[in-house]
Amino acid sequence: MDLVGTARDLAAARFPGARAAILGGSTNTARRTAFSDLDILVFLDGPPAPFRETTEYEGLPVEWFCHTDESYEVFTGREIADRRSPLLHMCGEGVVLLDQDGFGHRIGEEARTRLRAGPPPLSASELEDRRYGLTGLLDDLEGADDPGELVFIADRLLIAVANLILAVRRRWRSHGKWLLRRLREADPETADDLLRGYRRLVCEGDPALLRHVSTRVLDDVGGRLLAGYRRDAPR
Incomplete structure (x- = not known):
């Protein structure tokens, strides 16, 4: 199965108006296993985002992480303060599936910059x-x-x-x-x-x-x- 293509088709079918969609996790890496799921981060302009949901496609778990630009910043801010940011890693290390206005690539580059900077030092x-x-x-x-x-x-x-x-x-x-x-x-x-x-x-x-x-x-x-x-x- 072409997992990147499958993830792209799923995102386009479910969220045709998405501003961007990014496939994260280990699915598209050498670390993928038979139990790896599809972690898909989707950016929407408004409701129903933000939300998280798990679905299934042909026996494959699909984890949806849906955000607006604003909610993404709120969540990543909390994660950075906690020194653990799954969202930044999804954006910075993932594969852009959909990108209507260049937002997906811009936020990916920004995430890579923030990842390289590292978490805040311990007080x-x-x-x-x-x-x-x-x-x-x-x-x-x-x-x-x-x-x-x-x-x-x-x-x-x-x-x-x-x-x-x-x-x-x-x-x-x-x-x-x-x-x-x-x-x-x-x-x-x-x-x-x-x-x-x-x-x-x-x-x-x-x-x-x-x-x-x-x-x-x-x-x-x-x-x-x-x-x-x-x-x-x-x-």
Whole structure:
């Protein structure tokens, strides 16, 4: 199946007045699998956008992300502040399917510029929050004697360390498989060490390597933080 052509036909049939449509995700890349769906970002002039919907075409899931120009800016603004922007990646790395007035190509180029600029840096308080959370997880790991609890603690620790590395290096964070992909791009050696440490804990019950790698990352950003940490409640 020609997935780009299929996505173009689907977008044109469902949204004939669309200002632009972009195919994102891994569908048009070497990372496509038998379970990859079609992620299609559509720009409309007004209602019913913004909305998100999942449909199906010949057994293939189709994820529709429909926006106006204004709603796209609101959503990407929130995503950038959160240091994770699926919309920017869809626009900047995707394939333009429809483009009535050049808007699709313009917004794609703008997204690539914003992606290259990276997410905002961590503030001093945000870095302290990360250090405090990671310190607590390492203490939990050290004190756990239940094999099941160790696995759950290790899961949180793995994700927290990965996100800390990306945040400190001003790299875009993500979830699931994309979190690992972004971490491998930013720091392949530490990514491999974390995976080996996590597998060793899960398979052998030995937390030593995961603890060592996580402590090394924590030390690089200021080290442990417990006593002296304080946050006032929001007003």
